[in-house]
Amino acid sequence: MIVMMSGGIGDFLHYISLFDALLARSNANSHGIRVFVESTRPAEVKSLFDVCMGDVDVQYIPSHLHWTKTNPLLDPYSARDRAQRPARLYLDRLGYSSVEDWFLPFLVSGYPKSLERFKAFTTNSSQRRFILVSARNKGFPWWLDESSAEILGAALRGRFDLIEIGTPDELTGRFGTRFCANNTAEGLKLACSARLLVGTDTGFATLRELLNLPNVYCVSAYWKDRFMQRLGYWNESMALTSKSRFAYDRIQLMAALSELIDADVLSQPESSLRDDLTGECDPARQGMRRSPVTSSIAQDG
DSSP: OEEEEESOHHHHHHHHHHHHHHHHHHTOOGGGOEEEEEOSOHHHHHHHHHHHOTTSEEEEOOGGGSHHHHOTTOOTTOHHHHHHSHHHHHHHHTTOOSOEEEOSGGGOOSOOOOOGGGGGGOOOGGGOOEEEEEOOOOSSSBOOOHHHHHHHHHHHTTSSEEEEESOTTTOOSOSSEEEEOSSHHHHHHHHHHSSEEEESSOHHHHHHHHTTOOEEEEBOHHHIIIIIITTTSOOHHHHHHOOOEEESSHHHHHHHHIIIIIHHHHTSOGGGGGOOSOGGGOGGGGTOEESSOSOOOOSOO
16 A cells, blocks of 8 residues: 655644554555655655654655645645646656545545654653744744744743744744754654744644644634645644644734743742753753754754
8 A cells, every 4th residue: 555645744743643543444554555755855854754653664755846846836626736746646657556645634534543653752741841932934824023032031931941943044043042953853852842832833833732732823814714724734623622822913922821821830839930941851851952053854844
C-alpha cells in the first residue's frame, strides 16, 4: 500500500495521528506500507517521521516537485489538479498507480485519531515553567508585533520565562530568549514542554492542540474562517474540548493571557513561581541552542 502525505509540519502531524487507524482499516501492518512525503523541506521534516514513524518505510519526494513550487494556484478541491500535480505524477513514473493521497487534512476523514505515535513529545505538565512564543508575522493573516511583546511581559510579571522559537530570519529578539531547534522533532519537544504557546498557526501549535495543550492563536478572523476551518485544521467539535483561545487583536490577546495564564498561575504554590527552568522542560538541557543560532527548523515543512 502506498500513502502520499503532502503539506507542512502541521499537516504531517494530523496524518500521523490518523495513520494507525488507516492500518487497522486496511488490515495492514506498518511494514506493508510505504509512505511518500511531499514537503518543501524534506531534510528538515525527516526527524519528525524518524521519531513518530520509525517502523514505516518513509521516502521523500524531491522538494522542487512540491505543488507550492510548481502550481501554487492549484485548487485543493479539484481531484484533477491534485492528480496532475508533479509530485503525484512522480509516483506514477515510479510505477505506483494506486496511491492513498493525503493532500490536506480536510480530505482525510473518517479515521479516529490516536496519540500513540506522539509519546516522545509528551512531558510532565506540572513542570512547565516557561511560555513559548512563535512570532511568525505574516501581516494580515497572522500577527504578533513589538507591542505584543509588551503585553506578554506585563501579563507574565516575571512569573514565567519567555522563549521565542523560529528560524533565524523569524526571530525578533523581542520576546525573551531566542531558540532555534537543531531539527523539527526537537522543536516539537520544546513546544510540548511549554505551559502555553502564544503565536501563529504553526506545526508547534498543531501538536499541542492534538495533545490538548493550550495555545493562544494570534491570527485574523479571516485566517481562522477561510483556512483553518475550511481546510480542516479547526472545527466546532474541536472547539468544544480545546483549551486554546483565538486573539484577533491586542485586546483579545490580553484577555486570553489573563484567562489562561493568571488562572493557571494562581493555582500553583507560591514557591513554584520562583523556580527556574529545570529538568526536562529546560531547553538548554534538551540540546536546544541559545542565540546566536547556528541551526534552524522550518515551521511549515
